[in-house]
Amino acid sequence: MTARAVLTRACAAVAGLALIGAGVGEAYEAARPSAGVRDKLRIIAPAAPGGGWDTTARELQNAAETNQLTGTSEVLNIEGAGGTIGLARVVNQPGDTNTLMLTGTTMLGAVEINGSPAKVRDTTPIAKITEDFDAIVVPADSPLRTIADLMRIWRSDPGALAVGGGSIGSLDHLLAGSLAGAAGVGPTGLNYIAHSGGGEMVASLLGGHLDVGFANTNEISDQVETGELRALAVAAPERSEDLPGAPTLRERGIDISMSNWRGLVAAPGLAAERKRQMQEYVADLVKTPQWQDALANNNWLDAFQTGSEFERFLRDDTENIRRITTRLGLS
Numbered sequence: 001m002t003a004r005a006v007l008t009r010a011c012a013a014v015a016g017l018a019l020i021g022a023g024v025g026e027a028y029e030a031a032r033p034s035a036g037v038r039d040k041l042r043i044i045a046p047a048a049p050g051g052g053w054d055t056t057a058r059e060l061q062n063a064a065e066t067n068q069l070t071g072t073s074e075v076l077n078i079e080g081a082g083g084t085i086g087l088a089r090v091v092n093q094p095g096d097t098n099t100l101m102l103t104g105t106t107m108l109g110a111v112e113i114n115g116s117p118a119k120v121r122d123t124t125p126i127a128k129i130t131e132d133f134d135a136i137v138v139p140a141d142s143p144l145r146t147i148a149d150l151m152r153i154w155r156s157d158p159g160a161l162a163v164g165g166g167s168i169g170s171l172d173h174l175l176a177g178s179l180a181g182a183a184g185v186g187p188t189g190l191n192y193i194a195h196s197g198g199g200e201m202v203a204s205l206l207g208g209h210l211d212v213g214f215a216n217t218n219e220i221s222d223q224v225e226t227g228e229l230r231a232l233a234v235a236a237p238e239r240s241e242d243l244p245g246a247p248t249l250r251e252r253g254i255d256i257s258m259s260n261w262r263g264l265v266a267a268p269g270l271a272a273e274r275k276r277q278m279q280e281y282v283a284d285l286v287k288t289p290q291w292q293d294a295l296a297n298n299n300w301l302d303a304f305q306t307g308s309e310f311e312r313f314l315r316d317d318t319e320n321i322r323r324i325t326t327r328l329g330l331s
Contacts, residue, residue, distance in 0.1 A: 036097045036274065037281050041070040044101035046086025048079040053102045056130065056262055059294035060285060067288045069281070082110025082169060088118040094269035100126060100278065104262040108321045109169035112331035120318065123265035124275055125311050127282045130300040131261035133236035134165075134175050135243055137213045137220050137229045139205060147233040147252050150212060154183035164193040164201050165214035169330065171260040172201075172214035174321060175235050177328040178256055179249070187329040205229065216260060217242035218299035242299065261303060261317075263310065279306045 041064055045057035057075045064070045078086035083106060090101045103120055111119055138144045144153070153161055158180065165172025173192060180190045193210065195201040198219030205213040206228060213220070213229075221242040223229040231246035237257045239248060249256045266278055285291060286304050295302055305313060325331040 036277055037070060037100065038277075039071045040098045041073040042099040043073070043075050044086050044090060044099060045075055045077050046079070046083035046101060046103070046107065047077065049077055053083070053104075053262070055298065056102055059291065059298070063285055063288040063290040063294070066290050069285060069288075081114050081116070082167075083107035084110050084114055084116040084118060087111070087116065087120065087123070090265065090267050091118040091122045093267050096267035097270065097274050097278075100264045100266055100282070102262055103265050105171045105174070105258075105260050105317070105321070106169065108318055109171075109174060109325060112322055112325040113169045115331070120265065120314065122268055124268055124270045124278075125314050126264045126266050126275075126278050127286075127306040128261055128263035128303050128310050128313060129282070129286055130295065131259040131303040132216050132218065132299070132301055133234055133240060133257075133259055134171055134214050135217045135220060135224075135234045135240070135246060136175075136179070136232045137205070137215065137224065138211065138232060139208075140227055140230050142211065142230065144212070144232065145230075147247075147249065147254065150232060151179075151183045151254075154180055154185050158183070158185040158189040159191050161211045162191050162193055162209065163212040163214065164195055164204055164210040166195060166197065166201070168194050169325070170194075171258060173328075174324050175256070175258050176214050178258065178324050179235075179254070181324075181327055182254055182256065187327055190328070202229070258320075259303075262300075263305075263314075282306065 043057040043060055045054040047053040054077060061073050061075050064073050078089055083103065086101060087107060090099065108120060110116065136147065144150050163176050165176060173194065176192055177190055195204065198215040201213050201215055202220060202223060204210045217234060217240045220229055224231050224243055231243045233249050233252060234240045234243055234246050235249050235256055235258050237248065240246065264282055283306060322331065
């Protein structure tokens with residue numbers, strides 16, 4: 001599916017939200033308790049069951065219930081349009097003190113690509129909780145030995161390389177576009193092939209259908225360790241524990257570091273005291289043994305931020321992703 005087709009379908013989905021919100025929203029508003037997340041916690045995973053947002057939501061729910069941090073809890077999956085359907089649901093329920101929604105890099109990209117009327121900036125930022133980073137990998141027999149080789153070929157003949165990663169607007173795509181831009185490749189010059197996930201991309205790479213792959217470090221570390229793939233670099237501020245032998249882009253003179261982060265936001269229109277209570281609640285949640293186990297079991301990096309630090313990060317990352325999607329011709 002082309003990027004334009006993805007955009008068209010996603011915009012239609014977002015537009016349809018108005019029809020969902022009219023009746024359902026009124027009933028939800030009437031039934032909503034007001035005591036806050038320590039009384040009743042609702043976590044919106046803005047995607048289908050089984051994915052990264054859903055897994056994160058259920059790990060948070062487990063930590064909350066095991067430690068009796070809330071009276072009752074539920075995970076609500078609202079999928080569609082890169083998370084912007086769930087985003088619109090939260091934005092259209094101002095003052096809701098029981099709901100936290102997962103957000104992150106993918107949603108920021110989807111907002112720009114889909115032209116979503118609901119923006120992450122319309123919510124109440126609560127906290128960033130995890131992040132992970134991408135690696136740039138090639139098959140073991142690739143003539144590309146270093147990131148400098150990749151940049152050199154991009155400068156001379158960008159279309160000669162088929163590069164792949166996750167969906168249009170994912171961190172993989174944004175990173176590929178940002179790195180190609182550093183090599184002087186224009187918005188139409190990047191030969192990017194989207195995949196449904198890291199496993200599918202690795203299969204394409206090993207099958208000879210791709211020259212270069214972009215994927216989360218923990219998705220390809222096993223293949224690098226066995227010698228099937230070679231990591232050219234990681235897009236992290238420091239070397240990854242998953243790929244300790246791979247240099248960072250900054251070590252190679254390329255000033256790019258991008259994370260796939262996940263965080264929590266709440267409805268707009270919260271009183272300052274309610275916002276503070278939610279921030280304190282999440283701070284308690286991420287200290288639990290169950291959440292610490294979840295970080296280790298899922299290879300997530302602890303990236304807890306709250307307050308003005310998270311709000312500043314969110315503003316900066318939103319602007320950065322807007323620049324990248326604009327340069328790629330996606331927004």
